Amino acid sequence: MDYMIGVDLGTTSTKSVLFDLKGHIIASSSKGYPLYRDKPDMAEEDPVEIFEALIDSLTDVVRAGKLENDDKILGVSFSSAMHSLIAFDKDWKPLTRVITWADGRAFKYSEQLKESGVGQEIYSKTGTPIHPMAPLSKLLWLKNEQQDIYKKSKHFLGIKEYIFHRLFKTNKMDISIASGTGLFNIFNLDWDQQALQITGLSKDQLPTPVEPYEIERGMSKEYAKVIGIPVDTPFIYGAGDGPLSNLGVNAIQPGVAAVTIGTSGAIRVVTDKPKIDPKGRTFTYALDRNHWVVGGPVNNGGDVFRWARDNLFDAEKSTAALLGIDSYDLLTEIASKVPAGADGLLFHPYLGGERAPIWDANARGSFFGLTHYHTRAHMVRAVLEGIIFNIYMVALALEEVVGELKSVQATGGFAHSALWRQMLADIFEQSVTVPQEIESGALAATVVGQKALGLTDKIENISGMLGDAETYKPNPENYETYRELTPIFIRLSRQLQTEYENIANFQREHVHIKLTEK
């Protein structure tokens, strides 16, 4: 029989999944690595650790597949975290670790770009919001604050390109990953002159843009042997994890939004051409030349629910432990005892600043509308609703760019909760489908691989590989309540904004002092 391997290069682990050509999982293996946060705002990984995790997980999955003589692995195809950056000297020796999307040290430079107006100009060509996450900002940070490294740097890659370089000595980047660098013109599919100029780079310092369907063959013998696959096994570049995740949950038809809430969250919709938000609130990344993913990333997803659980609801957390049940399940059960709208208690979830929809690193969380009759049950419901209200604000921005949304596919940890899925349907006033839990990123990568190898004619064929899905319809009583609250939530998030900077400055000054004293 024929198989494909899909690899998901994630922020804290790499997962290799062996599929048959119908998308059934045969085996999978995941290998973790640390995210280094030695300094404030730093978030780095070690590229060598990731490379080894990849080799290990491939080795494991091939072994676990127990392949026989007439079994064949037709290809290995990739999904990868976006926005990462590694600098190399002229001999391809790494000068930095992997500076990940989560690294915030370039904050000052993205702010400068925004304030000067240059940011908006570049965004309108690259589709990448001006933000510390983007390699564009990171290069400016290197140029200004790490001059030694910057001067020695002759090449720059992301983590997936580094992997291909190690295996094939290539210097290529697929256009999907490229579209998340902030340096890539998504209209002419080449590196942007203006972006090159302000970062001081020349084009030959960046990899050659290629299609996600680009194939490499002839990997190093050494690793082929370790893994247990032929040297000529095709490796397909694949794409970024955001775009592939839309494909993986079958949200590639016009107007079908994919809402993911894990630690953080995002909402994304596919269009056939790159589209730009004049207000700069959304990103536009390529899946391939004909599929563009427009969306907004939010920092404050399930992480905020976790904060609430660990702080406001530590008593319930230990009750759940005694009961031997999941603490999130207990809390959503408590939240369900309170009516939609939490009796007029609103929560803005900006505990860690926010990207979409407000793009304000100074944003902070708040409860609003407290009265004597509000209990902690109201607070937990308000927290869950607040996370969704915020994503709904992004959806409204998205609709301005791509047109009306028609339905929603929900994934991520929050999709475990029936209450939360219903809330999503009610706040969005849209039917919400929850795909069966599968390795959707890795699967989507193999579908891109199948197309590259001529095994399927279009990536849309993934729909035949997905299992049954559960659907939630909006409840009229609830959505009428939410219709009254949504405008208050939105107006408040604007009004509060004027003091975010002041309180954030206070916190930086005072809380930092405390941390360094420890």
Added chain:
Amino acid sequence: MDYMIGVDLGTTSTKSVLFDLKGHIIASSSKGYPLYRDKPDMAEEDPVEIFEALIDSLTDVVRAGKLENDDKILGVSFSSAMHSLIAFDKDWKPLTRVITWADGRAFKYSEQLKESGVGQEIYSKTGTPIHPMAPLSKLLWLKNEQQDIYKKSKHFLGIKEYIFHRLFKTNKMDISIASGTGLFNIFNLDWDQQALQITGLSKDQLPTPVEPYEIERGMSKEYAKVIGIPVDTPFIYGAGDGPLSNLGVNAIQPGVAAVTIGTSGAIRVVTDKPKIDPKGRTFTYALDRNHWVVGGPVNNGGDVFRWARDNLFDAEKSTAALLGIDSYDLLTEIASKVPAGADGLLFHPYLGGERAPIWDANARGSFFGLTHYHTRAHMVRAVLEGIIFNIYMVALALEEVVGELKSVQATGGFAHSALWRQMLADIFEQSVTVPQEIESGALAATVVGQKALGLTDKIENISGMLGDAETYKPNPENYETYRELTPIFIRLSRQLQTEYENIANFQREHVHIKLTEK
């Protein structure tokens, strides 16, 4: 020996205290009665229950004093809750219960007065903020919504005047209580023509204004016998509890503010003339002709701390019970582990709407500035600080009216906590004195009684009767932190105000439905 009795007619109990002429407490007795809240916003008492509580407590305290032959009670003098209203028919039969200051049913009428501008006009003559608490608004409510009663009403009194009427058949009201009705011109010390006109009353329906030093003698024999005092024992009218409480804590020198936080709170300062706030944020009530108390009442005092304890900190509440310690003490201990300013977490305490400083019945509570590092310890500190920040806003309004404040006398349940007293000193940047706990309202009433009877020449002599006081100095490190946060707190309370009405309307509509369904 000679004695005086001070009576404190409170909202939920009446207390009679037997003092010697130096202000030492010999005996005291308190009798409670219910506050009737049968309908939303209603807050009534039964006048007969209060009268009986008075007789009972006087009887008790006289018995407990174990007076001998050469002992004599020189007088009984009163302090009373303000703003109460009872309607009587032509035969002095009560047509209503006591409609107390806490009754909110006249809300619509106080709003109308404010919107038409008539409110500000009347306030500038009466010194009583336009608010449902005031008899002025209550009369408009009776006139419009209780026409049967309104038409039959021939007389109107407050609770203290009702007591004197029962004992002496009089129809008099001291100018201090009168100054809290919203109907009394504090500049010419008579009922205000315009206020009479809009309520449709004639002057003979209201009691005759008298001095707090007015004396009645010759009470009904029946009650004199029950209580165990001579029929000719002098009864002195005394004054309102707010003004007397300033006297009782020796806050009657210029610039000495009395800050009280019990269930609700207030800050008050004495001036020698009535003074009006052009912005309508403060009240001006008489203590007597030469002492005027300017101040602001806040709804959200210790009650908000209680809400926080019962909801956010129920786990600590039961820990305190197991430890056998006071739960408020445990919570302030937890709050003290967090630095001043709660690491940039702010709390606006408007759980039940607010009177001073914002006079907005729609105001609601909020937490602002939440981040991942905030814990519940930060939240309890923010709650305590928020209650004080709010009173500090009133203090700033007060300074515009009466000039600079120089020091603060702190009383009420919150003064039990050393942390809270220090917070008050730090946020106000002023030294805070906490008088020894005494029955200050009842004591102040007896000092007024002593002056009425010629036993002392001026009420300021009370200072010699008060015990030692503890003083707290502002801590520079803390007040510098608070200086940064105060402006944010104040600006936010303005910005949030625009959505208070919307969320309050939502809550009225939706939460009320739920209540009636039960």
